[in-house]
Amino acid sequence: MNFGYTPEQEALRREVNAFIAEHVTPEVLHDKEAQDDQMHGSGVADPFGPNMRELYGKLQARGWLGIAYPKEYGGQGGDRISQYIVEEAFMRVGLNISLSGSGAPAIMAAGTEEQKRYYIPRLISREITFALGFTEPHAGADLANIRCRATRDGDHFVINGQKIYTTSGHLSSHIYLMARTDPSLPKREGLSIFIFPMDTPGITVRPLWSIQNNPRAPLGTTYGEARTNETFFDNVRVHESTLLGGENKGWKVAADGLNLDRVGAFRYVMSIRRDEDMVNWVKTTELEGYADNPAIRDKVAELWIEAQVCRLMTMRSMSIVQRGRDFTYEGSAEKVWAPEHGVRTTEAITQMLGPYGQLLRGSPHAVEEGVFAHNVLGAFQSGVNHGGVTIMRDQVARRGLGLPAMRRPKAAAN
Ligand SMILES: Cc1cc2nc3c(=O)[nH]c(=O)nc-3n(C[C@H](O)[C@H](O)[C@H](O)COP(=O)(O)OP(=O)(O)OC[C@H]3O[C@@H](n4cnc5c(N)ncnc54)[C@H](O)[C@@H]3O)c2cc1C
Structure with missing residues (x-):
């Protein structure tokens, strides 16, 4: 390569x-x-x-x-x-x-010709943006348990249920929603994806506040939303043409789409900006005992090497997509490595800074307006959203290494 x-x-x-x-x-x-x-x-x-x-x-x-x-x-x-x-x-x-996280890769992969012609140009120009409506209060990592129901009524579906963590739901023009279309089928087989406008009658969006931006993080903080949402669907009526990838085909559309959505500069640059913040601070601080401290030099070098691994994983993913090869587990592997690297980096810098490094924006004693402390909160968050790292590891094991799906351990014999 x-x-x-x-x-x-x-x-x-x-x-x-x-x-x-x-x-x-x-x-x-x-x-x-x-x-x-x-x-x-x-x-x-x-x-x-x-x-x-x-x-x-x-x-x-x-x-x-x-x-x-x-x-x-x-x-x-x-x-x-x-x-x-x-x-x-x-x-x-x-x-x-x-366009990572925009829904465009999934529409390119699973959309009808009409959907591609309608959505892709508008997603590119940002005339349309999607909120992602997957997670429910009782179904996050175990997404196949979702209950939000889309019931067929002629050539329409009627949607009822609740989603949680619909980030940008209050700002987005459209939603990319997973709902159960056939409860009689095995859990993963009765699901479908729908794409439709957020101003469709029957949708209510309520705020959920996150910890990373309270108080608001300074510009330059990597990752983290101030607000995400709960979204309620009350007899929301959509035409069958809003199905993406066909009725009861939602599990594969979602898995492939999320994996492809992870290809791009986003995650790697988030990680490397944290490393750069740390290296720049160590280089420029007037405090003594930093740049010439062997333990600190060792740590920043080690984390920098990890950041380069993030970059290589990103380049590999793009190379696979560019050559039209099968992209199966690589996005999941990157989604494990980059957020966990982010946690290691943000924790390392706060350990170097000591207690002042934990103060958020607004405190007169916060270091660099609290950017490092806000980054710690964001780093932990990025290991959960868009697919938690434990679930990503399972995808690497199954899709990458060919291991069988996990079975519930048998109860111990008395
Ligand atoms: C800031 C933020 C923004 C988000 N934005 C969106 C969004 O826009 N749209 C959307 O649909 N969702 C969104 N999410 C939801 C996110 O995808 C879920 O939080 C995530 O899937 C975990 O689900 P959960 O919160 O229900 O945790 P749980 O499913 O309860 O999991 C809790 C922990 O247990 C681990 N775990 C659970 N089951 C297993 C298992 N079988 N094996 C090993 N470990 C396991 C998980 O990895 C996690 O660490 C967002 C979340 C956050 C924090």
Whole structure:
């Protein structure tokens, strides 16, 4: 494998960085902060401010959104590495412009021609954004136990039930929902995915507040939402054309889609930004006993090496997707390594900083406005959401290593 960039990709990288230096202005970053404020519950349903919208317009005009998506669906028909180059550069300044987690990979993999033509261009331009409606109060890691019910009524379905942790549900235009369409089938076989607008009558969204952004984390904090939601479906009526991948085919659509959603710069850059924060702090602090402390030097070097493993895992995933090979467990493996590396890094820096490193934003004694303490909270959170690490390990064991599915241990004989 050669993970070096071609001369064209290298030129793109330079062009993108020059663009960011010119166009990612304090006004754009202010919009980003205002977006985070909306997460804090002002209730304004536009996740973009005017400067951010203008920036997206410029990115679209340059063909930098959805580079790897086919031209007929609003993309550029380009290569995945070029898309990664653009995503990585923006992630480094705290702007996630990637389509990872957007639902686009799942629609490309399982959607009808009509769904691809409708959704992909609008997801690329961010006219449409999805909230993910999988988890329920009694079904998270054990997702196959979901109870939210979609009952057929002619060529429509009527949906009733509750979802929890529907992050961005209050900001998204659409929902990507898993519901039970046939309770008589084995648990995983009676599920379907539906994609439809959030303003469909019968949907209620209520806030659930997270710990990482309370008080609000400073700009530059990696990961973590201020707010997620509970979403209720009360006789929500949707047409059968909102099914993604067919009736009772939801388990495979969801598993493949989530795995593909994990390919991209997002997770690796999150990890490496934490490492960079730590290395920069150790290098620049005026406090004595840091940069020349052998134990600290050893630790930052060890964590830096781990971050490079994250990068290689990401590049491998992209290489597989780009060559159209089977992508089975690699996203899950990355989803174990990157969050756990994040926990190790954020804990290491707070151990180095001592008690002051645990103070959150707002305390006069917080280090760097509390960024390190907020990062610790986010690191633990990222090991749970989008598939917890224990479940990801099980997927690596089964899909990657061919081990049989876990059986409940037999009760011990008396
Ligand atoms: C901030 C945040 C945002 C989220 N956003 C969304 C979203 O937008 N949409 C959505 O649908 N969901 C979302 N989630 C939900 C997330 O996917 C679930 O929290 C996750 O799947 C775990 O489910 P649970 O919380 O019910 O925990 P549980 O299922 O109760 O699991 C608790 C712990 O036990 C472990 N565990 C459970 N079963 C097993 C097992 N059989 N073997 C080994 N270990 C096991 C889990 O890995 C976990 O560590 C979000 C969660 C968080 C924290």
